[in-house]
Amino acid sequence: MNTSFRAIQSLDVLLDKRKIGTIVRSPVYAFSFTQDYRADGGSPILSLSFLSASGELGRDPKPLAGILPAFFANLLPEGKLREVMEKYHKGNVRRRNDFDLLAALGADMSGAVQVLPSDGPVMNEMPATRFSIAGMQMKLSVARQRGEGGFTLPMDGEPGNYIAKFPPEAFPGVSENEFANLALAAAIGMDVPDRELVERSDLKNIPDEFNTHSGGPLLLVRRFDRGVGGQRIHIEDFAQVFGVQPSRKYDGAAFHQIAATLNEAVSPHAALEFVRRLALAALTGNGDMHLKNWSLIYPGDGHRPALAPIYDVLSTIPYIPTDAMALSLGRERAFKGLTASRWKAFANRARLSESAVLKAVVETVERVNQRWWHLPERDIVPAMILKRIDEQVKVMTPILGTCAR
Helix, strand or coil: CCECHHHCCEEEEEECCEEEEEEECCCCEEEEECHHHHHCCCCCCCCHHHECCCCCECCCCCCECCCCCHHHHCCCECHHHHHHHHHHCCCCCCCCCHHHHHHHHCCECCCCEEEEECCCCECCCCCCCCECCCECCCEEEEEECCCCCCEECCCCCCCCCEEEECCCCCCCCHHHHHHHHHHHHHHCCCCCCCEEEECHHHEECCCHHHCCCCCCCEEEEECCCECHHHCECEEEEHHHHCCCCHHHCCCCCCHHHHHHHHHHHCCHHHHHHHHHHHHHHHHHCCCCCCHHHCEEEECCCCCCCEECCCCCCCCCCCCCCCCCCCCCECCECCHHHCCHHHHHHHHHHHCCCHHHHHHHHHHHHHHHHHHHHHCHHHHHCCHHHHHHHHHHHHHHHHHHHHHHC
């Protein structure tokens, strides 16, 4: 049975192509799990936010008027990309209507989730791009063209396996900045997705709505939630883990809560890897590692989470000199305030070993200073941006070095 977007009243939620629940539009946005998914104990896992403290599937989330449950709201784009998607799907998506947007974009979302009209495909629709990537920055889910070279937008739910990130007009050199920071993370042993810088001309057949006027190269990042042959690998960000709306990504939790969750749900090793990534953010001046820039990934059968590869890594200090950590660390956000006492407070709140946390910070500082100053990717970063990153590393090295005393 075909239907029109305006007539859609319910959406089927699929996890790895299996229906596990339904979202109903009227009179409130109500989400409920299917009985057979409940009978299976909520496995594979959709989100830790739906599980009780004992690990059992809890009650369906409380319906709210005009507000999607946090897990689904966090799948939708924000800012410029949302505006573009609403314009591209005009006639089907009303402005600021999350249900409409979810119905239009649900065929290709982050992780292994799809959200599709319960009554079947939309009637008389021309092929369209229907991906959804969360975040404020303008970015596209793209696929490599076979035989022709370059990249193009996948159509009607076909999975893209790369993310092409456009540099914001107000922040020159962002692509080069992030490319170099990702290279640094890889150089010091962190799990980093494949990436490259490409020219805008490498993107083919892009609709006018998706073109921007910003200059410079685009950063192309291999999607770690897509496997060989387009296999969907489930992920969730920590706004979804904690069940908070996207608007609260900067204040919905503190860093010690992420660490504690990793320690309990994944492993102590994952929690300490998170500490290393925090130390890298402080050292390089990355003030944008909010709840949506940390994720869990569910490899294999999806029954157990792991810490996802690091992503959205760049130095924000060159653009915002007064920037600070995105979330509180030991009740401190200012980079220069992150002395050993704050890391100890963080460790205690996260129920991690103080000595292990301090050691992870010190080791990260040492590794960065061993690699950053000779990193080949430094050469592509605009001189003024690089100068400010270098200054941040020099200032923060002795501050974080207090963890060695």
